[in-house]
Amino acid sequence: xxxxxxxxxxGATKKEIQALERKLYKEKVSSGFNAKKYNGxxxxxxxxxxxxxxxxxxxxxERDFS
Numbered sequence: 001x002x003x004x005x006x007x008x009x010x011g012a013t014k015k016e017i018q019a020l021e022r023k024l025y026k027e028k029v030s031s032g033f034n035a036k037k038y039n040g041x042x043x044x045x046x047x048x049x050x051x052x053x054x055x056x057x058x059x060x061x062e063r064d065f066s
Contacts, residue, residue, distance in 0.1 A: 006023060008020055
Protein backbone atom coordinates (compact mmCIF):
# COMPACT_ATOMS: atom_id res chain seq x y z
CA UNK A 1 0.00 0.00 0.00
CA UNK A 2 1.34 3.42 -0.93
CA UNK A 3 1.26 6.02 1.80
CA UNK A 4 0.30 9.39 0.42
CA UNK A 5 0.38 12.61 2.33
CA UNK A 6 -1.59 15.60 1.14
CA UNK A 7 -1.27 18.92 2.93
CA UNK A 8 -4.03 21.50 2.82
CA UNK A 9 -2.62 24.79 4.01
CA UNK A 10 -4.69 27.48 5.68
CA GLY A 11 -5.78 30.06 3.13
CA ALA A 12 -5.55 27.68 0.17
CA THR A 13 -7.35 28.83 -2.95
CA LYS A 14 -10.26 26.96 -4.48
CA LYS A 15 -7.99 25.92 -7.35
CA GLU A 16 -5.43 24.45 -4.92
CA ILE A 17 -8.14 22.56 -3.02
CA GLN A 18 -9.53 21.12 -6.26
CA ALA A 19 -6.03 19.99 -7.28
CA LEU A 20 -5.65 18.18 -3.93
CA GLU A 21 -9.06 16.54 -4.37
CA ARG A 22 -8.04 15.27 -7.81
CA LYS A 23 -4.90 13.74 -6.32
CA LEU A 24 -6.85 12.25 -3.43
CA TYR A 25 -9.53 10.59 -5.54
CA LYS A 26 -7.15 9.58 -8.35
CA GLU A 27 -6.22 6.37 -6.53
CA LYS A 28 -9.02 3.82 -6.58
CA VAL A 29 -9.88 2.20 -3.30
CA SER A 30 -9.27 -1.52 -3.69
CA SER A 31 -11.86 -2.53 -1.13
CA GLY A 32 -14.41 -0.89 1.06
CA PHE A 33 -17.51 1.19 0.58
CA ASN A 34 -17.53 4.15 -1.79
CA ALA A 35 -20.05 6.46 -0.14
CA LYS A 36 -19.17 9.33 -2.47
CA LYS A 37 -21.21 7.81 -5.30
CA TYR A 38 -24.37 8.21 -3.18
CA ASN A 39 -23.90 11.91 -2.38
CA GLY A 40 -27.18 13.78 -2.82
CA UNK A 41 -29.26 10.77 -3.87
CA UNK A 42 -31.17 10.33 -0.63
CA UNK A 43 -32.22 13.97 -0.62
CA UNK A 44 -34.05 13.46 -3.93
CA UNK A 45 -36.11 10.51 -2.68
CA UNK A 46 -37.23 11.87 0.69
CA UNK A 47 -40.56 13.63 1.03
CA UNK A 48 -39.75 14.99 4.48
CA UNK A 49 -36.79 16.77 6.07
CA UNK A 50 -34.23 14.19 7.32
CA UNK A 51 -34.02 15.86 10.73
CA UNK A 52 -37.80 15.61 11.17
CA UNK A 53 -37.65 11.90 10.23
CA UNK A 54 -34.81 11.32 12.67
CA UNK A 55 -36.70 13.05 15.52
CA UNK A 56 -39.81 10.95 14.86
CA UNK A 57 -37.75 7.76 14.90
CA UNK A 58 -36.06 8.70 18.16
CA UNK A 59 -39.38 9.60 19.77
CA UNK A 60 -41.08 6.32 18.77
CA UNK A 61 -39.79 4.32 21.72
CA GLU A 62 -41.12 6.86 24.21
CA ARG A 63 -44.73 6.72 22.95
CA ASP A 64 -47.39 4.86 24.90
CA PHE A 65 -49.06 2.33 22.59
CA SER A 66 -51.52 0.91 25.15
